Every structure is written in structure tokens, then in C-alpha cells.
Amino acid sequence: MKNERDPDSKDELKIVKETLKNWEGDKNMIAMLLSIQDHLGYLPEEGMIEVARYLNISETTIYGVATFYNQFRFTPPGKNHIQVCMGTACHVKRGNIVLESWERRLEIKEGEVTEDREFSLERVNCVGCCVLAPVTVINKEVRGQMDPTKVDGILLKYQLGKEDETKRKKESESRTEEGCKESNDGKNS
Numbered sequence: 001m002k003n004e005r006d007p008d009s010k011d012e013l014k015i016v017k018e019t020l021k022n023w024e025g026d027k028n029m030i031a032m033l034l035s036i037q038d039h040l041g042y043l044p045e046e047g048m049i050e051v052a053r054y055l056n057i058s059e060t061t062i063y064g065v066a067t068f069y070n071q072f073r074f075t076p077p078g079k080n081h082i083q084v085c086m087g088t089a090c091h092v093k094r095g096n097i098v099l100e101s102w103e104r105r106l107e108i109k110e111g112e113v114t115e116d117r118e119f120s121l122e123r124v125n126c127v128g129c130c131v132l133a134p135v136t137v138i139n140k141e142v143r144g145q146m147d148p149t150k151v152d153g154i155l156l157k158y159q160l161g162k163e164d165e166t167k168r169k170k171e172s173e174s175r176t177e178e179g180c181k182e183s184n185d186g187k188n189s
């Protein structure tokens with residue numbers, strides 16, 4: 001397997017190795033892979049390669065097992081990870097309409113990430129809050145009784161939050177520049 005991803009993969013490899021230290025003497029492959037996914041938000045190739053080395057089995061076997069189970073994700077999640085529950089209670093309460101709304105508004109399908117990597121969308125099984133059905137979980141925060149109008153409202157809130165963040169960043173950069181200029185002027189006078 002070849003690693004064609006960015007420099008972040010070095011940090012990821014470090015995290016994978018640290019995670020595997022907790023499994024010394026244990027040979028539970030699925031639990032190891034899930035643990036790596038919990039730490040990184042997805043299961044990278046490095047994770048599978050390291051588990052293969054650790055258990056002394058082929059990378060192909062690990063890959064075959066990981067792709068067999070649908071709880072594994074193989075691409076990094078977006079900055080905001082959206083999980084739409086499609087368990088029985090949410091399905092009955094028209095969770096599919098909620099999922100379609102997210103897909104339409106984000107212009108991606110479930111399992112995909114937006115081009116700017118701001119959002120990723122995932123369909124999940126029961127998240128344990130059936131009384132609030134239909135449920136969407138955003139960055140681990142549960143949103144209950146979802147409907148398409150709430151999808152619009154939530155996205156608008158994230159958009160405004162991002163604009164505020166960009167504004168704050170620009171203000172702080174310009175303060176730093178001004179500070180440097182004043183300090184240089186002081187030295188030169």
C-alpha cells in the first residue's frame with residue numbers, strides 16, 4: 001500500500017503507534033482498528049499497515065476485514081462531522097427527509113466531504129436518543145426533532161460562526177502587523 005497523503009500523515013502515524021501501545025498482548029483486530037478510528041476520525045492506511053505488523057498478518061487481510069464492516073471510514077472527516085441517524089425510530093419519523101435535506105444543502109451524498117472540507121456527512125444507526133427522533137449529531141452534539149428548516153438554520157449558524165472567525169483572525173493579524181511596525185519604528189528612531 002502506498003501513502004500518497006499530506007504531511008499530516010506523520011502525526012497520524014505517531015497517533016496510530018501510541019494507540020497500539022494500549023493493546024499490548026491483545027489481539028482483538030476490530031477493537032484496535034476502531035480505537036485508531038476513534039482517535040483520528042477515520043481509519044488511514046497507516047493504521048491498517050501498523051495493525052498488520054503488530055498482529056503479524058497480511059495488510060490485505062486487515063483491509064479485507066475493515067472494508068467488510070460498514071462502521072469504518074477511510075477518508076478524513078470534514079471540520080464539522082454530521083451524522084444523520086437512520087435507526088428505526090428516526091426512520092419512522094422520516095429521517096430520510098432530513099438526510100436528503102443535508103445532502104441537498106451541502107451538495108454532497110452521505111459518506112462524502114464538501115470540497116472545502118468544512119462538512120462531512122454520514123448515515124448512522126441508532127445513537128441512543130430515540131425519544132428525540134429524528135436525530136442528527138453534529139460534532140457529537142445531539143440535535144433532536146430535526147426537519148429541513150432546522151437544517152437551513154444550523155448551516156446558517158455555522159456560516160456566520162465561520163465569518164466571525166475569519167474576521168477575528170484578520171483583526172488579530174492586522175494588530176500583530178501594527179505591533180511589529182511600531183516596534184521597528186521605535187528601534188529606527
Ligand code: FES
Binds near residue numbers: 125128129135
Ligand atoms: S433510532 Fe435514531 S436515535 Fe434511536
